[in-house]
Amino acid sequence: MIPPVGSILSPEFYNRPTLRVARELLGMRLVRALDGIRLAGIITETEAYVGEQDLGCHAKAGRTGRTAVMYGTAGHAYVYFTYGMHWMLNAVTEAEGFPGAVLLRAIQPLDGLEVISANRQGRDTNGPAKLTQALGIQKDSNNCNLCSSSAGLWIEMGYPIPDESVTIGPRVGLYTVPEPWKSKPWRFRVNSSLPKSWSG
DNA sequence: AGCACGATGCTCT
DNA sequence: GAGCATCGTGCTT
Secondary structure: OOOOOOOEOOHHHHOOOHHHHHHHOOOOEEEEEEOOEEEEEEEEEEEEEEOOOOOOOHHHHOOOOOHHHHHOOOOEEEEEEEOOOEEEEEEEOOOOOOOEEEEEEEEEEEEOHHHHHHHOOOOOOEOHHHHHHHHOOOHHHOOOEOOOOOOOEEEEOOOOOOHHHEEEEOOOOOOOOOOOHHHOOOEEEEOOOOOOOOOO
């Protein structure tokens, strides 16, 4: 059963292996209701962070004040602050008690283009911190339910991306993370070979 | 087009 | 006190 385009993804979508969720989130629509305006973008890049064994994952430190959300219910947002100025948005995955999350790294703007452009001062939205800035996502979205519109942040069914349009490679920015975790091919992105019929 | 660097503050040891 | 799941600028090819 494939849900209709525009329907909000359910907890069952997220309560699965993180790698599958990361792959299948490509093409879905990240939606933000901000001041009564709908901002949306097609998810075009993701990364998987999987469990305490994964030394690239924040949960390598176990359950802490920051990582507790990753141990919680699938389909919630894990939002954290880094580099002194940037917010990152993740979707929590896997069964409760197992820490997993998908980092949303890039979107292609779809709705609310004027606001998005203003939020980014005309620059692009291809980057994890650019994406949150474009949609006005900060600390107050941490642990909100992405399977409901009540918090003004959710993910909708879009058009799935075919395998030939997806490039898989190592995750970005894990400079001091030891192997094999540093090089795990857990990054998924939509490449330029999308068919012309594909549209949002 | 690609690399080096500084900004800036929270989290965990 | 160290280390960031980054970005934009400014400089070099």
